[in-house]
Amino acid sequence: MTGATDHAKRALRAELRERRQQRSEASLEADALALKEQLDRLVEAHGASSISCFLSTPTEPGTHPFIVDAVRRGIRVLLPITRSDGLLDWAVADEHGDIVEGLFGTPEPTGEVLSPSAVDEVDLLVIPAAAVDRSGMRLGWGRGYFDKTIGSMEHCPPVYAVIFDSELVDEVPSELHDQRVTGVVTPTHTVVLAPHRR
Template identity: 40%
Template structure:
């Protein structure tokens, strides 16, 4: 995490070598295909009860706000933090976005664009999100262009799984791989997953950008050095 700047100087410690990192049922390893991993994760998410999902969302909101509130508080104009609107079974909630906004953060949200790319727009807690393709919800405000992400001081991304080396498993369309290519290397990228989705090893492709940290409901923020 060296070189990531003051904005990532939280109280959380780097990943301990003694921390138990789970593996999904089925004994998948980095030698299994990404599609096999995606199928396993999505299958497990489909079994999560609404009560468990609600409890996990509440815990994630607390971790996100606790870890990153001071980023916004220390910026005169409010720091720009990129986040996402959880879709389907993705961990997280709108409350997480509201919590960041309440801390004076300007929250940047993705908007799907042609060519499997992401545009960006600011989140306004007072304005409803609008329905978009693939069952997503997006801000209805001004599109700021793909390069808007390059101004973010912190990027919070969804993931299907993350391993202890920072390898992130996405859904396979490449939206975030292309988006993160325009973000500065010193900008921390933090993925949010369920506890069972923070695993020992994942398959990795040459174009994958590793994340700098992970947040889970039970563990909170873990920095990945």
């Protein structure tokens, strides 16, 4: 990572993290319900019966209402479990599943642990992001888990990053290993940004 790019990424992440921490609880709850509607439409548009998603942290756009309802509707939802080697294991979401704190303090599911290759079978990837630019370049939170996952998939399905409206920006700092996403989902809309790659 070049020094200038690394510095630019860190500065942008810090700014975005601060903005997220200033959101009110009421705003976050309303956004979670609105996001659920957007994600429901996305799943329906792709005819997806199996997806990956993530358990949101308290300051992220809330994914919990969507996950619970998707499971109730019979959609197979894989949730990530962080590993110390930089890869993600997966677990199938369960309506009443327990949530534990993962390696980096993020919420993670309990239950049977599936290997990193389990995600190869999903119809749609829904992933976290700090920001995404208009070319589809995603800025994550700096650990590279989702870049590695997307980059290693032989047949990658459409990938959508979940962000707040203000986090769709003109440009994010990036490097060769950073992965583009197909589009973004916010509480108010879904935007396709880059053609589906594989």
